Amino acid sequence: MELFFTSLLNGVTYGLLLFMLSSGLTLIFSMMGVLNFAHASFYMLGAYFGYVISSYVGFYPALLLAPLAVGAIGALIERYGMRRAHASGHLAELLFTFGLAFLIEEVVHLVWGKSPVPYRVPPSLDGPLFTLFSATFPTYKAFMMAVSVGMLAALYALLTRTRVGLLVQAALSKPDMVEALGHNVPRLFMLVFGGGVGLAALAGVIGGNAFVTEPGMAAAVGSIVFVVVVVGGLGSITGAFVASLAIGILQTFAVAVDYKLPFFDRVTVSQTAPVLPYLIMVLMLIARPRGLMGTRET
Amino acid sequence: MTRSRLALWAVTLLVLVVAPLVFSKGFALSLLCQMGILVVFALSYNMLLGQTGLLSFGHAVYYGLGALFAIHVLNLNKVPTPFIPLVGGLAGLAFGLVFGYITTRRAGTTFAMITLGVGEMVAASSLMFPAFFGGEAGISGNRSQEPFFGLTFGPQIQVYYLIAAWLVICVVAMHALTRTPLGRMANAVRDNPERAQFVGYDPQRVRFLMVALSGFFAGVAGGLATLNYEIVSAESLSALTSGMVLLATFVGGVGFFAGPILGAIVITLMSTVLAGYTKAWPFYFGLLFLSTVLFVPGGLTGVVVLQKRLWDAGLLSRVAPVYVRMAVPGLVFVGGAVVAVEMAYRGVRLPGAWLGTFAAMAVGLLAARWLWRRESDRWAAALEALAGKAAP
Amino acid sequence: MATRKLLGAMLAAFALASPTLANAQVRIAYIDPLSGAMGATGEHGLRELEFAVEAINAKGGVLGQKLVVVPMDNKLSAQESLILLKSAIDQGIRYISQGNGSSVAGALIDAINKHNEREPAKSIVFLNYAAVDPDFTNDKCSFWHFRFDANTDMKMAALTDYLKGQKKVSKVYLLNQDYSHGHQVSKVAKAMLAEKRPDVKVVGDELHPLARVKDFAPYIAKVQASGADTVITGNWGTDLSLLVKAAKDANLKADFYTYYGGTVGVPPAMGDAGIDRVKVVSYWSANSANAAGQAVQDAYRKKYGADQDPYSQSIRISAEFLVRAMEKAKSTDPVAVAKAMEAMKIDGPFGEITMRAEDHQIIQPMFIATFVKGGGALKYSADGTNDYAFRADARVEAAAAARPTTCKMKRP
Numbered sequence A: 001m002e003l004f005f006t007s008l009l010n011g012v013t014y015g016l017l018l019f020m021l022s023s024g025l026t027l028i029f030s031m032m033g034v035l036n037f038a039h040a041s042f043y044m045l046g047a048y049f050g051y052v053i054s055s056y057v058g059f060y061p062a063l064l065l066a067p068l069a070v071g072a073i074g075a076l077i078e079r080y081g082m083r084r085a086h087a088s089g090h091l092a093e094l095l096f097t098f099g100l101a102f103l104i105e106e107v108v109h110l111v112w113g114k115s116p117v118p119y120r121v122p123p124s125l126d127g128p129l130f131t132l133f134s135a136t137f138p139t140y141k142a143f144m145m146a147v148s149v150g151m152l153a154a155l156y157a158l159l160t161r162t163r164v165g166l167l168v169q170a171a172l173s174k175p176d177m178v179e180a181l182g183h184n185v186p187r188l189f190m191l192v193f194g195g196g197v198g199l200a201a202l203a204g205v206i207g208g209n210a211f212v213t214e215p216g217m218a219a220a221v222g223s224i225v226f227v228v229v230v231v232g233g234l235g236s237i238t239g240a241f242v243a244s245l246a247i248g249i250l251q252t253f254a255v256a257v258d259y260k261l262p263f264f265d266r267v268t269v270s271q272t273a274p275v276l277p278y279l280i281m282v283l284m285l286i287a288r289p290r291g292l293m294g295t296r297e298t
Numbered sequence B: 001m002t003r004s005r006l007a008l009w010a011v012t013l014l015v016l017v018v019a020p021l022v023f024s025k026g027f028a029l030s031l032l033c034q035m036g037i038l039v040v041f042a043l044s045y046n047m048l049l050g051q052t053g054l055l056s057f058g059h060a061v062y063y064g065l066g067a068l069f070a071i072h073v074l075n076l077n078k079v080p081t082p083f084i085p086l087v088g089g090l091a092g093l094a095f096g097l098v099f100g101y102i103t104t105r106r107a108g109t110t111f112a113m114i115t116l117g118v119g120e121m122v123a124a125s126s127l128m129f130p131a132f133f134g135g136e137a138g139i140s141g142n143r144s145q146e147p148f149f150g151l152t153f154g155p156q157i158q159v160y161y162l163i164a165a166w167l168v169i170c171v172v173a174m175h176a177l178t179r180t181p182l183g184r185m186a187n188a189v190r191d192n193p194e195r196a197q198f199v200g201y202d203p204q205r206v207r208f209l210m211v212a213l214s215g216f217f218a219g220v221a222g223g224l225a226t227l228n229y230e231i232v233s234a235e236s237l238s239a240l241t242s243g244m245v246l247l248a249t250f251v252g253g254v255g256f257f258a259g260p261i262l263g264a265i266v267i268t269l270m271s272t273v274l275a276g277y278t279k280a281w282p283f284y285f286g287l288l289f290l291s292t293v294l295f296v297p298g299g300l301t302g303v304v305v306l307q308k309r310l311w312d313a314g315l316l317s318r319v320a321p322v323y324v325r326m327a328v329p330g331l332v333f334v335g336g337a338v339v340a341v342e343m344a345y346r347g348v349r350l351p352g353a354w355l356g357t358f359a360a361m362a363v364g365l366l367a368a369r370w371l372w373r374r375e376s377d378r379w380a381a382a383l384e385a386l387a388g389k390a391a392p
Numbered sequence C: 001m002a003t004r005k006l007l008g009a010m011l012a013a014f015a016l017a018s019p020t021l022a023n024a025q026v027r028i029a030y031i032d033p034l035s036g037a038m039g040a041t042g043e044h045g046l047r048e049l050e051f052a053v054e055a056i057n058a059k060g061g062v063l064g065q066k067l068v069v070v071p072m073d074n075k076l077s078a079q080e081s082l083i084l085l086k087s088a089i090d091q092g093i094r095y096i097s098q099g100n101g102s103s104v105a106g107a108l109i110d111a112i113n114k115h116n117e118r119e120p121a122k123s124i125v126f127l128n129y130a131a132v133d134p135d136f137t138n139d140k141c142s143f144w145h146f147r148f149d150a151n152t153d154m155k156m157a158a159l160t161d162y163l164k165g166q167k168k169v170s171k172v173y174l175l176n177q178d179y180s181h182g183h184q185v186s187k188v189a190k191a192m193l194a195e196k197r198p199d200v201k202v203v204g205d206e207l208h209p210l211a212r213v214k215d216f217a218p219y220i221a222k223v224q225a226s227g228a229d230t231v232i233t234g235n236w237g238t239d240l241s242l243l244v245k246a247a248k249d250a251n252l253k254a255d256f257y258t259y260y261g262g263t264v265g266v267p268p269a270m271g272d273a274g275i276d277r278v279k280v281v282s283y284w285s286a287n288s289a290n291a292a293g294q295a296v297q298d299a300y301r302k303k304y305g306a307d308q309d310p311y312s313q314s315i316r317i318s319a320e321f322l323v324r325a326m327e328k329a330k331s332t333d334p335v336a337v338a339k340a341m342e343a344m345k346i347d348g349p350f351g352e353i354t355m356r357a358e359d360h361q362i363i364q365p366m367f368i369a370t371f372v373k374g375g376g377a378l379k380y381s382a383d384g385t386n387d388y389a390f391r392a393d394a395r396v397e398a399a400a401a402a403r404p405t406t407c408k409m410k411r412p
Helices: A002-032 A039-057 A060-087 A090-112 A140-160 A165-175 A175-180 A185-210 A216-221 A224-232 A237-256 A271-288 B003-022 B024-047 B061-075 B081-103 B110-128 B156-177 B181-191 B192-198 B205-228 B239-252 B259-277 B281-295 B299-312 B317-347 B351-390 C001-016 C039-058 C079-092 C102-118 C154-162 C180-196 C216-226 C239-248 C266-274 C291-304 C313-329 C334-341
Strands: A128-132 A137-139 C025-034 C066-073 C095-097 C123-127 C145-149 C171-177 C203-209 C230-233 C255-258 C280-281 C345-348 C351-356 C359-361 C364-372 C386-396
Touching: A002 A039, A002 A128, A002 A140, A002 A165, A002 A185, A002 A237, A039 A060, A039 A090, A039 A185, A039 A216, A039 B081, A060 A090, A060 A185, A060 B281, A090 A216, A090 B239, A128 A140, A137 A140, A137 C216, A140 A165, A140 A185, A140 A237, A165 A175, A165 A185, A175 A185, A185 C025, A185 C066, A216 A224, A216 B317, A224 A237, A224 A271, A224 B110, A224 C180, A237 A271, A237 C216, A271 C203, B003 B024, B003 B156, B024 B156, B024 B205, B024 B239, B024 B259, B024 C079, B061 B081, B061 B110, B061 B239, B081 B110, B081 B156, B081 B205, B081 C313, B110 B239, B156 B181, B156 B205, B181 B192, B181 C095, B192 B205, B192 C079, B205 C079, B239 B259, B239 B281, B239 B299, B259 B281, B259 B299, B259 C079, B281 B317, B299 B317, B299 B351, B317 B351, B317 C025, C001 C066, C025 C079, C039 C066, C039 C291, C039 C313, C066 C079, C079 C095, C079 C102, C095 C102, C095 C313, C102 C123, C102 C351, C123 C313, C123 C334, C145 C359, C154 C280, C154 C386, C171 C180, C180 C203, C180 C230, C203 C359, C216 C239, C230 C239, C239 C255, C239 C266, C266 C364, C266 C386, C313 C334, C313 C345
Parallel strands: C025 C066, C025 C095, C095 C123, C123 C145, C171 C203, C171 C230, C230 C255, C255 C280
Antiparallel strands: A128 A137, C280 C364, C345 C351, C351 C359, C364 C386
């Protein structure tokens, strides 16, 4: 019983973390139709910027400044790189982000070295919040959960309730029409890309000190964010949210199970836990390529 | 086959035979072997990306599994060494049939994501089942067994010629495949699946066959790697290997049969030779890839082929002066950039050095832009003339 | 300084390009990752090797020749390493140094065995400073391979010897990475605990995928539910720091006995979470060194920064063994040097260090140490930090840490 509730709590926490990581990716995909392979790299840049900025002005200002700075970099990359790649097709665009991820990791190596940096949780958020059975629940995790839910609310409102959101959605299907109505579509896309990158960076500022800020952190989350977005349905914010929670809870419970798999002498369910999301993704893509709540196929 | 094409094949064969006599040192020889393996692997990848329009993030699955089966069979001591790559190929084909059936139900981004997932799963299981996959330590074998017609395949030079032979077989086979109805249909499916379906071909079936066949050639490459390195470890299945073959193919040029060949050669040289000279090699690597995507989406082969066409049309002499004049500021800029990267990697902090380098880069860039404004007309005119000649 | 660096780098590149320049030198090829995920560890080892080589050259080198390190980036890939090995052989290099990854070491041993058999006149000697698969000095032992680190089994023997005296340890949880090293740790831990502490219960034996877990909370919850008071783990890198952080978050009251708590990047990443929780079994204990050992550390920290811990003692010892063996053999010929190195002894910073002739495994004292707040009597900090250090709890003598070997060495 104890393990059940702890696992449920851990699962929800992990799920919300996954959503935080992938929301920016969903935003960019749903608005621009671009799968951004460099997403995790911007998450990493966010963590490093958060580390540097917070060492000068403290954690809370960094929470705002780092995403803005990384978002601005993202917007510039869209303006001077992506747009050019876009002209030579979808594949070129995707490969551009692929190469970008490679380059960003090198730059991080160069600037901050190859070892982890000592980026710490601020004292005001450090320490336990409450105790469940014998385990404590850290305040910082609760903070992460709150930010994640906040992201969901903000994105949902932005996409469905604001003029900008509607404009961008319209621009995705009928860019010429929107352009003809006097809107600057390229600039709109630049802002969306910057925004999505900023969200990744925000996740980085928060995740960097909860976990470890090091050059390998991008590769560590690189593919799991795609799983979340694909399973949730490419372009659906709510879908991504549901998928994150489902994957988080499923994976956490799988860890708790020591049942040995049939036919494999040595392997337990718990050992396979981190592979499960990929299995789910493949099955989902075969059975229902739209994902849980996607509105269209990719 | 035209005469020039025949000549090209002949020259390639000659180069393959003569190369080890010129580059006879152990290192150069193993570099040549490595290139040969990557050429086969990249060509098999381009069967998907270039010819069928399928972007795969998990091609290493076929390569790695092919290599694994090859080494297990090698260790059984039953199959003569020269046929080991065939074992790899058959394993690649078998997995190509299985995974191809799963993955090719969709095309486009969905296909790419499925291959990503399958790749991750296979890579993860490689560490979970060490008995078969060998874990991180890998499985080693010994390629020199019973002499086969007097050849033991112990010395590297014998392995080189074995790889070269398989390379020729695979290149000819893959090239022939592009001329078959299947190869043509793959192109049609890439360009317009609806139309292909309309004329009576099931696009899914065409994709499935292409994935399976490309799995075969990737498996052959894996089998060759088994013989060359005499060890197979989890890394040959990893996402890194999948990424590498994608980079090599794209940099070479996906639109040409020879593209992956050139790409494989360039990438091998960069990752092995350049890495010996500078720690900044991954940076150059990334830059090369990004600039290919941005400026020459046709890849390096695209650039070469364009020159060839200009030459054939007798237009190269018109653009050559443009090249020469552009080369001067271009080299200043690139040279400055290289110096800047090297200084960054070596931790040089002299303000003067940095200022000078940036100044050189800025001068090079501005001069290039200024010059390009004057020269671009001439360039555009040449291209127009080329298009005009090609049209009728 | 900066210009000198630049010039030095250019010269090094030049020397690499023209092997003819380098004649009266003893060159060691350092084949380890210098880029990618394990790049930091590889660079650390390179720095320690270069530091040792500089000290030797300052004293006049060996037999009138200078030692030169030739760094080669293998990207932690076995296949790349084999190509680099060929390149080293071409350049006339006869000594190879490597440590990261038993996969790479295994491939190198295999390739060197084959090469030395095929071309005995150009034999290669392999100085392994950190690849700890016990096989290399047992069933797969080779005359050409010398290991300067304690292997997995020896570390576990030292650890379980220490646990004999720790009566409060009663329930042990084994948590390891799901690959050969983790499997080996788990296997040998169970065997040795059963032998030395039959009263201890192993309440969990968990394997998690290598470098794929982002949040260790579920694993910690399982440890907590099992009631374990001790966790034994062979984890390294972020898999270790994340594990320790998750344990702190959930307030898990258990000690973590680790193999790699002191390696590059782990102490700064653990931070406060590791204090009094993380223990390390190692041949290195910065604060237990004798005067000579302290002098070396002082020089190292002065050169590279006070937070730089020269914990890869094995790599410096390997350079020292090499030089002594050359002096003893009065030759730089690999076969003679390898023979001279067998059964050689030197005085290390913690006592005598012996290269066992039977299997080429180094035998030396080991330590069990706890990660604590630095300062006070703890003069030297843990790697990459200024406020944390390791406090030695126990010393296991060389003889106790040694393990029998199944090696049947074939000598040329």
